[in-house]
Amino acid sequence: MSGKFIISFDCESKWGMADSLTSIHKEMFHASELERVYSELITLLEKYNMPATFGFVGALTMTSDVFLDEWEELLKGSPDHRDWLENFFQDVDKNQLSGWFCPELLNIVRHSHIDHEICSHGFTHLAWSDASSDALSLETDGILKWYEQQNIHPTTFIFPRNLVGHQEYLKKISAKAYRDKPLHYFSQGLLNRIFSTIKEFNLFPRSQQPKLFNDLAVIPGGFFLNWRRGLRRFIPIWFSVKRFENLLNHAIKTNGTINLWSHPHNFLTGHNQIQLFEKCLKVVSKKIELGEISVMTQSSYVQSNYKNLKSLPSITPKVSVVIPSYGGGEHLDEILEALHQQTHPPEEVIFIVSKVKGYQVINQKLKNEKRLNCICKIVEPSYPGKGRNIGASIATSEWLAFLDIRTIPNTFWLKTMLEAGENLGKDFIGARMICSSQTRYQENLKALTFGNQSAKSLPGSIVRRKIFNQYPGFLDHVRAGEDWEWLSRIMKSTKHTWIDQVVISYKGLPLNIFDTLKKWFRYSIENSKVNILLKEKFFYVSILFFLFAIFLYRWNHLISGGVWDVSNPLFIPNVNKIFWSSAISTYLIFRGLVSPVFKQEKILSLLPFRWFLIGILGMSVDIVKAPGRIIGFFAYLRMKH
Numbered sequence: 001m002s003g004k005f006i007i008s009f010d011c012e013s014k015w016g017m018a019d020s021l022t023s024i025h026k027e028m029f030h031a032s033e034l035e036r037v038y039s040e041l042i043t044l045l046e047k048y049n050m051p052a053t054f055g056f057v058g059a060l061t062m063t064s065d066v067f068l069d070e071w072e073e074l075l076k077g078s079p080d081h082r083d084w085l086e087n088f089f090q091d092v093d094k095n096q097l098s099g100w101f102c103p104e105l106l107n108i109v110r111h112s113h114i115d116h117e118i119c120s121h122g123f124t125h126l127a128w129s130d131a132s133s134d135a136l137s138l139e140t141d142g143i144l145k146w147y148e149q150q151n152i153h154p155t156t157f158i159f160p161r162n163l164v165g166h167q168e169y170l171k172k173i174s175a176k177a178y179r180d181k182p183l184h185y186f187s188q189g190l191l192n193r194i195f196s197t198i199k200e201f202n203l204f205p206r207s208q209q210p211k212l213f214n215d216l217a218v219i220p221g222g223f224f225l226n227w228r229r230g231l232r233r234f235i236p237i238w239f240s241v242k243r244f245e246n247l248l249n250h251a252i253k254t255n256g257t258i259n260l261w262s263h264p265h266n267f268l269t270g271h272n273q274i275q276l277f278e279k280c281l282k283v284v285s286k287k288i289e290l291g292e293i294s295v296m297t298q299s300s301y302v303q304s305n306y307k308n309l310k311s312l313p314s315i316t317p318k319v320s321v322v323i324p325s326y327g328g329g330e331h332l333d334e335i336l337e338a339l340h341q342q343t344h345p346p347e348e349v350i351f352i353v354s355k356v357k358g359y360q361v362i363n364q365k366l367k368n369e370k371r372l373n374c375i376c377k378i379v380e381p382s383y384p385g386k387g388r389n390i391g392a393s394i395a396t397s398e399w400l401a402f403l404d405i406r407t408i409p410n411t412f413w414l415k416t417m418l419e420a421g422e423n424l425g426k427d428f429i430g431a432r433m434i435c436s437s438q439t440r441y442q443e444n445l446k447a448l449t450f451g452n453q454s455a456k457s458l459p460g461s462i463v464r465r466k467i468f469n470q471y472p473g474f475l476d477h478v479r480a481g482e483d484w485e486w487l488s489r490i491m492k493s494t495k496h497t498w499i500d501q502v503v504i505s506y507k508g509l510p511l512n513i514f515d516t517l518k519k520w521f522r523y524s525i526e527n528s529k530v531n532i533l534l535k536e537k538f539f540y541v542s543i544l545f546f547l548f549a550i551f552l553y554r555w556n557h558l559i560s561g562g563v564w565d566v567s568n569p570l571f572i573p574n575v576n577k578i579f580w581s582s583a584i585s586t587y588l589i590f591r592g593l594v595s596p597v598f599k600q601e602k603i604l605s606l607l608p609f610r611w612f613l614i615g616i617l618g619m620s621v622d623i624v625k626a627p628g629r630i631i632g633f634f635a636y637l638r639m640k641h
Contacts, residue, residue, distance in 0.1 A: 003207060003251025004304075005284055005295050006222065006259040007052035008179060009041070010158060013265055014088075014099040015057045015125040019602075021087045028268050029099035037267045038108045040274060046113050048281045053298040054109050055121035055158035055179075058146035061106040064097050071142065075124065080135035083602070084126050105264075106150065117297035119154040120146070120173065129165030129501040130434065130454060133411070140172045147173070156219065156298040165501030167216055168343070168412055177217035177302040179259065181500065182224055196224075197231050200240070205247045207256025210301075214419055217302045222259025223247065225277060228270040237272065241279045248283065252292045257301070317418055318347040319462065320395035321403060324387025325353045328405035329362045331507055338408050340371045344415040347397045348373045352387035355380055385474030385482035392468055400465050406508035407433065407459040413503040417462045420499055427467045428490060430498035431460025435506050442509045444610070445516060448591060448618040450506075451599020458483035460504035467494055477639075480523040481530035513620065521624040528632020529639065588615035591622075 013029050014021060045052055059067055075081040076089070091097060109116050122128070123142030126135060147153065157175040159165070164181050208220035226232055226240045244260075251258050260280070267273045287293035296304070321339065339349055349372050353359050359378065366376040377390065384404065392400055399421070401414065413431075421429045435450035437443045471490055475482040490496075510516040592615025597603050606614070 002291065003248065003255065003287075003293050004257045004301060005248070005251070005287075005293050006219070006257065006298060006301055007045075007050060007295075008158065008222070008259055008261040008298060009052060009054050010121055010261065010263050011054050011056045011060065011105065012121060012125050012160075012263065013057075013060055013102065015060055016160075016263065016265075018085055018088055018125060019083075024269060025099070029265060031098055031102045031104070033268055034099070034102055034265065035104055035108065037264050038105050041264060041267065041277075042108055042112045042116075044274070044278055044281065045116070048285050049114065050281060050284070050295050051114050051116050051297050051300075053117040053119060053156070053158075055119045056106060057121050057125045057160075058123040058143055059125075060101065061103050061150065062101060062146070063103055064101045067101065068092065070145075074138060078135050078138050080131050081124060081126060081138065085124060086602070086604075117154075117156070117299045118150075118152055119156045119158060119298065120175075121158045122160040125160040127161050127163045127165075128159055128169070129163035131166070136166055136169050140169055143173050154299075156302060162221065163500060166412065167213060168415075170216060175216070177219050177298065179219045179261075179298065180211065180221035182221035182259075182261065200226050200232065200235055200243070203239075203243050203246060205243065205250070207247060207251035207254060207258050209254075209256060211423075213423060219298050219301060220257045220259050222257075222261055225260055225262040225266070225273075225280070227262070227266045228273050228276060229266075233271040237276050237279060240276055241283060244280050245283050248287055248293060252287070259298075317399055317422065318397040319344075319399040319401050319414055319418065320391075320397040320465070321346045321349045321401045321414075322388055322391030322395060323349065323351050323403045323405060324382070324384045324391065325351055325359070325362060325405045326381070326384065326387075327354075327356055327358060328508070329358045329365075331406050331408065332362055332365055334408055334507075335403070335405065336365075336369060336372065338410070338413075341411050342409070342414050343412050344418060346372070346401070346414060348375055348395070350375045350391040350394055351377070352382070352391050353378050354382050354387070383476055383479050383482070385478065385486075386476035389473035389476060392465070392473065395465060398465060399462050400468055401462045402458055402460070403504075404459045404508075406506060407457075408436075408505045408507060409460060410503055410505070413460065414462075416499065416501065416503055417460075420497065421462060421464075424497055426495045426497045428463045428494050428496035429461060430487075430496065431457050431462075431504050432499060432502045433457035433460060433504040433506050434502050435509065437509060438507075439511060441511065441513075444614050444617055445509050447596040447599070447601050447606070448614050448621070449509075451596055451601050453599050454502045456498055457504055457506075458487060459506075463490070463494075475530065478529050479526040481527040485530045513617070516617075517620060517624045520621050521628045524625040524628025525632040525635065528629045529636045584619075587619060588612065591615045591618035 010016065013034060014025055017025055059071075072092070075085060082089075088100060091100065106118070109118060120143050123139045123146065126139055128136060128139070131139070153174070155174070155176045157170055157173070157178040159178060159181075162179075162181050164178070167178065170178060205223065208222065210220065211218040223244075226235060228235070228237075247258055250256060262277075267277070270276075284293060284295065288295065323335070339346060351362070351366055351374065353362050353366075353376060355378060363376055363378060366374045375394065377394065379387070379390065382390075388402060399418065401417065403409065417429045417431065420426065432454040433456075434452070434454050435446045437446045467490070471486075474486045510519055589611075592611035592613070593603075593606055595618070596606055596611070596614060
């Protein structure tokens with residue numbers, strides 16, 4: 001038995017934190033310090049004669065003059081890049097470019113006595129998973145230009161921020177493989193970092209096996225070398241080394257693979273980071289001497305497993321797309337065009353159209369649609385759940401895919417979902433959605449709801465038709481909440497997964513305050529009819545808050561024994577004004593500022609006054625949600641009775 005060991009470095013410097021630069025990054029990420037750390041790493045790898053894979057952000061290895069001359073205006077013209085590189089453009093204006101450009105880092109790796117692999121880690125480190133097609137085209141153009149300038153021909157790729165997505169663009173840059181999302185990987189955020197730290201105490205981690213995705217090799221994502229900063233620095237080095245040794249032993253027993261990765265800049269900011277890394281290399285070196293471990297780069301690993309690529313089955317399953325319509329005809333042309341552009345065309349598209357205002361227009365457009373096999377069934381006004389049930393009963397394909405009339409899929413939606421289902425052997429593949437906004441009002445509404453985060457979504461998800469038929473269908477008596485009620489049932493006993501990349505855009509946000517309040521009030525009632533736990537919590541919390549407010553209102557009267565006694569030490573002047581002003585202010589700050597930032601809205605975009613407008617809008621929405629929940633609760637009890 002023998003295992004395989006890969007070392008990979010994500011070489012990014014400030015580009016990796018372009019959206020969240022801190023004072024530490026600004027202070028420590030200078031060319032001289034970066035060059036010192038890279039030299040130390042190369043020296044250490046040469047000492048133990050171990051090749052590694054260095055994934056460079058292309059922009060990092062360019063000179064500032066060349067980059068700004070060729071790419072600055074192009075990147076400013078791309079909305080995705082403009083948001084991602086906001087801090088970079090500010091530093092350009094200040095002529096503070098240290099840490100952004102350092103061509104010498106690539107030369108240090110190239111001049112090593114060991115033949116290290118150099119691959120791409122993106123052009124500007126923009127995350128591919130949520131990027132638009134225009135932004136991805138710009139990224140791949142930059143990578144190809146970087147290949148040409150540096151005279152390199154990489155065959156592997158490391159996704160920025162480990163957010164795997166849009167693998168189809170890898171063919172454009174001639175990549176044959178990519179590094180998968182690491183095991184126990186946690187994205188940005190305090191809670192995620194805490195969980196990630198806890199995982200470092202797992203003394204018996206497991207190695208991985210190679211996978212395939214379409215015609216690409218998937219290199220095991222591996223394990224992050226403990227970054228000894230913050231709470232992580234208190235984990236003893238001997239413990240981390242022992243954990244790593246156990247990982248090696250598992251790889252040896254199972255012919256598994258370990259991909260140990262880090263960022264070179266972690267060795268600048270991590271306490272005794274280089275000592276930890278060297279102790280790990282010593283353990284590997286002993287295993288090499290015993291013939292138990294083979295050290296590879298990502299490219300040599302792919303070459304040794306390339307025969308597996310030839311056995312990949314083609315993805316050919318048929319899929320029926322089911323779309324219930326209750327109005328929403330304004331988006332029909334867009335959704336039809338999106339379905340027509342699918343790289344994996346649907347076998348049939350089934351519209352269940354309710355007889356409401358404008359349904360004749362929808363029906364006529366579907367009759368004139370010649371590009372798709374559209375089936376249109378007109379029904380009496382019905383909620384989405386009933387429409388999906390009817391559509392599923394008509395469908396003939398192996399897979400069912402669900403959309404709503406206001407959800408627009410990207411070009412690779414069906415291909416991505418079906419590949420995940422077939423390659424992973426799952427029966428339900430859940431989609432991720434982002435919220436789209438066209439007006440300033442919708443932008444504010446988006447900030448207080450979804451923000452810039454992706455969300456799990458039934459629209460866009462697919463399920464095997466035989467599995468769907470094994471369960472009761474969607475609830476047909478509620479306007480909202482039936483999707484999550486169905487999901488909660490099917491995921492209990494069905495092999496399922498949720499993809500990482502965004503495939504759906506939601507375009508159903510209201511255009512004004514009246515429609516917003518009406519929608520949230522109605523949806524609060526409907527959701528309360530579905531989930532008894534949420535109804536009860538909202539109902540009783542509302543009652544308790546109401547009673548508390550009444551009690552507080554009479555505070556001075558009660559503590560004074562029914563008389564107006566200002567001399568009482570517990571007497572609080574203007575207690576009601578203090579309470580209500582502080583409660584409202586705190587609420588507005590949370591709803592308008594804290595919550596949007598948590599949902600990945602940029603804090604500068606919320607200042608100086610936008611946060612207040614969002615807070616007022618959020619308060620208005622919540623005011624109508626509370627009575628909606630209570631009404632829905634009693635409606636549920638009535639239906640149950």
